[in-house]
Amino acid sequence: MSAAVRIGLVSISDRASRGVYQDQGLPALEEWLRAALSTPFEVVTRLIPDEQPEVEATLKELADTCCLVLTTGGTGPAPRDITPEATLAVADKVLPGFGEQMRAVSLKYVPTAILSRQVAVVRGKSLIVNLPGQPKAIKETLDGVFAAVPYCIDLIGGPCLETREEVVKAFRPKSAQKPS
Amino acid sequence: MSAAVRIGLVSISDRASRGVYQDQGLPALEEWLRAALSTPFEVVTRLIPDEQPEVEATLKELADTCCLVLTTGGTGPAPRDITPEATLAVADKVLPGFGEQMRAVSLKYVPTAILSRQVAVVRGKSLIVNLPGQPKAIKETLDGVFAAVPYCIDLIGGPCLETREEVVKAFRPKSAQKPS
Amino acid sequence: MSAAVRIGLVSISDRASRGVYQDQGLPALEEWLRAALSTPFEVVTRLIPDEQPEVEATLKELADTCCLVLTTGGTGPAPRDITPEATLAVADKVLPGFGEQMRAVSLKYVPTAILSRQVAVVRGKSLIVNLPGQPKAIKETLDGVFAAVPYCIDLIGGPCLETREEVVKAFRPKSAQKPS
Numbered sequence: 001m002s003a004a005v006r007i008g009l010v011s012i013s014d015r016a017s018r019g020v021y022q023d024q025g026l027p028a029l030e031e032w033l034r035a036a037l038s039t040p041f042e043v044v045t046r047l048i049p050d051e052q053p054e055v056e057a058t059l060k061e062l063a064d065t066c067c068l069v070l071t072t073g074g075t076g077p078a079p080r081d082i083t084p085e086a087t088l089a090v091a092d093k094v095l096p097g098f099g100e101q102m103r104a105v106s107l108k109y110v111p112t113a114i115l116s117r118q119v120a121v122v123r124g125k126s127l128i129v130n131l132p133g134q135p136k137a138i139k140e141t142l143d144g145v146f147a148a149v150p151y152c153i154d155l156i157g158g159p160c161l162e163t164r165e166e167v168v169k170a171f172r173p174k175s176a177q178k179p180s
Numbered sequence: 181m182s183a184a185v186r187i188g189l190v191s192i193s194d195r196a197s198r199g200v201y202q203d204q205g206l207p208a209l210e211e212w213l214r215a216a217l218s219t220p221f222e223v224v225t226r227l228i229p230d231e232q233p234e235v236e237a238t239l240k241e242l243a244d245t246c247c248l249v250l251t252t253g254g255t256g257p258a259p260r261d262i263t264p265e266a267t268l269a270v271a272d273k274v275l276p277g278f279g280e281q282m283r284a285v286s287l288k289y290v291p292t293a294i295l296s297r298q299v300a301v302v303r304g305k306s307l308i309v310n311l312p313g314q315p316k317a318i319k320e321t322l323d324g325v326f327a328a329v330p331y332c333i334d335l336i337g338g339p340c341l342e343t344r345e346e347v348v349k350a351f352r353p354k355s356a357q358k359p360s
Numbered sequence: 361m362s363a364a365v366r367i368g369l370v371s372i373s374d375r376a377s378r379g380v381y382q383d384q385g386l387p388a389l390e391e392w393l394r395a396a397l398s399t400p401f402e403v404v405t406r407l408i409p410d411e412q413p414e415v416e417a418t419l420k421e422l423a424d425t426c427c428l429v430l431t432t433g434g435t436g437p438a439p440r441d442i443t444p445e446a447t448l449a450v451a452d453k454v455l456p457g458f459g460e461q462m463r464a465v466s467l468k469y470v471p472t473a474i475l476s477r478q479v480a481v482v483r484g485k486s487l488i489v490n491l492p493g494q495p496k497a498i499k500e501t502l503d504g505v506f507a508a509v510p511y512c513i514d515l516i517g518g519p520c521l522e523t524r525e526e527v528v529k530a531f532r533p534k535s536a537q538k539p540s
Contacts, residue, residue, distance in 0.1 A: 114277030
């Protein structure tokens with residue numbers, strides 16, 4: 001008996017969390033994952049305002065039971081954008097390559113990609129990755145970095161995630177591959 | 181009546197500030213801005229040595245009244261290069277995408293671009309960006325990142341800057357554009 | 361009489377340091393340097409486990425007498441990977457461009473390059489650079505960044521390193537070149 005794979009999805013937005021508009025981040029994240037992952041998984045979702053203590057508490061809670069936590073929103077330069085600060089505050093290790101590569105990917109579409117402060121970190125056995133707020137940008141950046149996610153989760157002691165190669169091909173070094 | 185747009189320019193150099201040679205950074209910064217911005221603006225200039233407390237105090241003073249502060253010089257690995265340290269010390273938020281993109285742009289010209297430690301940060305309603313010391317490199321990096329600067333200043337509550345499209349085309353997402 | 365140029369090489373690996381397998385990092389680092397540098401030099405080598413206090417102490421000791429210290433191993437996201445933390449803990453200045461460029465170079469070969477957390481820092485008159493663990497990746501990343509290393513060492517007060525141009529061409533700005 002193996003426990004189900006759990007993935008945490010957190011949409012961070014003052015207005016969406018108050019119902020001023022419909023959140024589009026959580027559906028976009030789940031849709032991408034349903035298409036990309038062949039491993040069965042369940043999602044745990046949260047829709048919260050841009051309050052750093054609340055974001056930190058949510059990330060801590062989800063990282064305890066989820067091998068992967070994806071956030072959407074709150075990564076810009078505006079005063080209320082505190083997602084990166086909250087993520088760094090709960091980090092055991094910071095992985096600067098994710099933010100660099102997500103910005104490089106987004107920069108092919110919009111020059112304002114350099115304003116995104118998104119980070120990725122390890123907390124315990126969970127990988128936490130900040131994603132943009134717009135569904136289109138969520139897909140572009142996940143397409144650009146997800147190939148590295150399953151091996152990262154292997155390395156931090158999480159479950160083995162398998163992907164659908166027509167969407168994204170998970171990369172594992174030959175030395176790390178299991179015998180067939 | 182709207183207050184004039186003010187932009188702070190800070191040249192950080194022991195030798196130029198002592199008059200050992202003529203500062204070339206401030207004229208290069210102002211020349212680029214005069215060509216690029218169609219919005220009227222005034223510049224506030226400072227020429228100071230590579231002393232961290234003095235750089236921090238200058239950045240704080242200028243950020244209080246300028247929507248944009250550009251520095252030149254002091255970003256290398258030498259012991260007297262302390263511009264990034266001073267900039268980070270006065271930051272509310274760090275924007276890593278600027279440094280990444282400025283180094284990527286400079287790397288097309290010189291392999292030593294990776295030695296530059298330049299950063300960009302938000303302090304209050306001001307964006308502070310470190311630029312290289314050489315006029316040629318100032319132009320190359322401003323050409324490479326300035327398209328994102330006006331929208332960043334919008335997001336932190338500053339004035340609306342408009343550019344001359346033949347020099348640089350300011351990018352604002354459609355959702356953020358004002359009706360014509 | 362000039363003192364010999366000394367370069368420190370540190371392989372950081374629990375298993376190799378216990379003799380579980382043969383270390384391949386130190387030979388790969390030395391082989392690359394012997395091919396690339398025309399300046400005579402001697403190497404000082406250390407093979408140590410992934411223990412942060414031991415890595416910090418080793419880096420401090422070597423930085424006192426070596427103008428360049430290269431590490432291999434321990435830069436991934438796993439709990440025992442602490443090389444970047446140890447390197448940052450002994451840093452006077454951080455040079456983010458090295459990590460960015462090394463990841464960009466490795467990304468041409470493997471999408472998991474973004475998982476590497478490698479950094480480069482200045483400590484006193486020594487440049488410390490984290491490299492990957494695999495010999496192939498060591499060569500790829502040194503090929504990608506070493507052109508900037510000799511000028512960096514000039515700037516921090518170290519000896520003048522000359523390279524063999526057919527392997528890597530050291531770049532020094534014209535303003536910094538000595539008269540012939």
